[in-house]
Amino acid sequence: MEISFTDIKQKFQGCGLKTTPQRAAIYDALLRSTTHPTAEELYAEVAPQFPMMSLNTVYYTLGVLRTSGLIHEVNIDHTRARFDANLSPHHHLICLGCQSIVDVIDPRLNRLTSPAGIPNDFEITSYQVAFRGLCGSCRRHTGRSINHSSPGLHPTTVKGGLHGKSS
């Protein structure tokens, strides 16, 4: 979970990217975060350290990091992009109330294989499952109770294991 400046520098070098204090700070903030922050949120996080930094730099940096494959963009709606430096295969649980995104790490979900009925010249390189619903706090505020037999999803855990490699 901890990453040193040297580690970051090496990652950047491995991608042919220059290491600047701003860039390292932005990447570090994203690595440290668990909330899949927006560009603005990352800016707010690192701005105190670099009072001169431009929001534009955050966008530029996120752009190069994404192009280099060091981070992913996560989209839960069209309003703003959110980012994720966690490259290990995982999925997301999205609260429709507060827009929170939490990681879902369940190895069984990483073993899905090609679905039926897709064009056979399509090459799938990754996939991701987005689970949607309401978190406890949002459910309480809207007065909804858990209904395990509601449309949607069975409350028990995944029973089948699928074979193959994941994103």
Add this chain to the structure above:
Amino acid sequence: MEISFTDIKQKFQGCGLKTTPQRAAIYDALLRSTTHPTAEELYAEVAPQFPMMSLNTVYYTLGVLRTSGLIHEVNIDHTRARFDANLSPHHHLICLGCQSIVDVIDPRLNRLTSPAGIPNDFEITSYQVAFRGLCGSCRRHTGRSINHSSPGLHPTTVKGGLHGKSS
């Protein structure tokens, strides 16, 4: 696959929505489409029929249809919202080259159950799998060949069946 004006009117009534020619045309265009169009694309589709129609009306209409649960918003990136009138549980195959979205209908994917390790007061109401990769035409243009043992996904079909209900 065919839907009549009367059918649409009844759906609208069932949601307490007024039936206007513009609204019916927009919804009909979305029902008829398979491309998960943007607001602009729907506007281009129906504008010839209604030369006076405003793009704003398309946005307003998509908003009320979404709020009423008659359509879904699909997001493959943050640049623009795309829409889907297909409410039956299904998933998506996204080409990273041309941004195309095609439906994935594989009943096995509709039987995933709650993943492990999520907060137990979170109520999942739906989920969706987004498969990403390159379509045949995009792969040809970039000179990439199919590599079935590449990182990503096994080329065979889903082997396990999971229990539960889907989105």
Add this chain to the structure above:
DNA sequence: TGCTAAATAGTAATTATTCCTAAACAGGAA
């Protein structure tokens, strides 16, 4: 046939993101 709340169309405003450019700087070469 009127009433009224909702819908439409047109315009303006907002917001996230990208574009442009001059100055600063990281990293490699001399």
Add this chain to the structure above:
DNA sequence: TTCCTGTTTAGGAATAATTACTATTTAGCA
């Protein structure tokens, strides 16, 4: 170490999608 050069930064302006505002029209109902 110093210099060079392409990259990065910061700041401002521009863009594009979406939303807000508002006067007019209209669908659905009494």
